[in-house]
Amino acid sequence: MAEYDAVQAIREYRETHDINLRNDIIMRYLELVRVIALSLRNIYIKYATTDDIINEGVLALISAIDTFDLDRGVKFETYANIKVKGAIVDFVRHQDWIPRNVRTFGRELDIAYNELFTKLGRHPKNSELAEHLGLTREKLEKQMAESASAVTLSFEELLYEDNFDVMESGDHADTALYEQELRQMIAAAIDELSPKAKQVITLYYYEKLKFNEIARVLGITESRVCQIHSKAVLFLKHALTDYMEK
Numbered sequence: 001m002a003e004y005d006a007v008q009a010i011r012e013y014r015e016t017h018d019i020n021l022r023n024d025i026i027m028r029y030l031e032l033v034r035v036i037a038l039s040l041r042n043i044y045i046k047y048a049t050t051d052d053i054i055n056e057g058v059l060a061l062i063s064a065i066d067t068f069d070l071d072r073g074v075k076f077e078t079y080a081n082i083k084v085k086g087a088i089v090d091f092v093r094h095q096d097w098i099p100r101n102v103r104t105f106g107r108e109l110d111i112a113y114n115e116l117f118t119k120l121g122r123h124p125k126n127s128e129l130a131e132h133l134g135l136t137r138e139k140l141e142k143q144m145a146e147s148a149s150a151v152t153l154s155f156e157e158l159l160y161e162d163n164f165d166v167m168e169s170g171d172h173a174d175t176a177l178y179e180q181e182l183r184q185m186i187a188a189a190i191d192e193l194s195p196k197a198k199q200v201i202t203l204y205y206y207e208k209l210k211f212n213e214i215a216r217v218l219g220i221t222e223s224r225v226c227q228i229h230s231k232a233v234l235f236l237k238h239a240l241t242d243y244m245e246k
Contacts, residue, residue, distance in 0.1 A: 033084055117238060193235060
């Protein structure tokens with residue numbers, strides 16, 4: 001069976017305006033939308049259903065079909081992936097589901113983490129973050145658990161914006177090289193995490209488990225999972241920012 005040629009299918013759709021051709025493309029990439037929606041569910045699970053988010057993803061997929069540059073040399077799947085993820089992240093951000101105080105704390109935590117890393121030359125401990133922010137360690141960890149969605153959303157925004165910028169540069173070779181380097185960088189950063197944090201990140205991003213499911217697997221509370229996840233994402237976000245600035 002011949003491999004599906006998305007570029008040719010989109011070209012034919014644009015020439016004929018046959019809505020059935022467009023619908024066939026949508027059906028072939030519907031699983032991609034579903035996978036992306038599930039991978040991001042911890043940033044919206046308290047506020048929307050996965051079906052709602054998949055609907056947003058399908059709208060983004062339709063937009064991708066209409067705006068994809070047939071002559072650039074980028075794979076349609078790569079373009080669609082970034083467009084769908086970006087649309088979902090943007091949708092969640094603009095719904096303003098996350099309380100203002102939680103968003104504010106997420107930004108303050110991010111700033112404190114980077115300031116302490118610069119000062120100490122290493123990734124700060126929770127006790128050091130707490131002191132820097134004028135909080136008790138218990139209060140810090142409670143707020144880290146509560147801000148897990150905000151921290152995750154900011155990381156996804158950073159990943160999307162940089163991926164989109166590279167893709168829009170128009171060089172397919174550069175895009176492929178960047179994706180390979182990014183995967184290697186993130187894998188190396190994950191290897192530096194503590195064993196427990198590595199488990200949480202692996203179960204969350206690769207096994208697509210929710211926080212409460214991870215808690216059951218690891219035998220710890222969901223609140224503790226959220227704390228570990230927030231701290232690990234700060235670590236990964238710092239590594240990603242450092243990589244992008246080089």
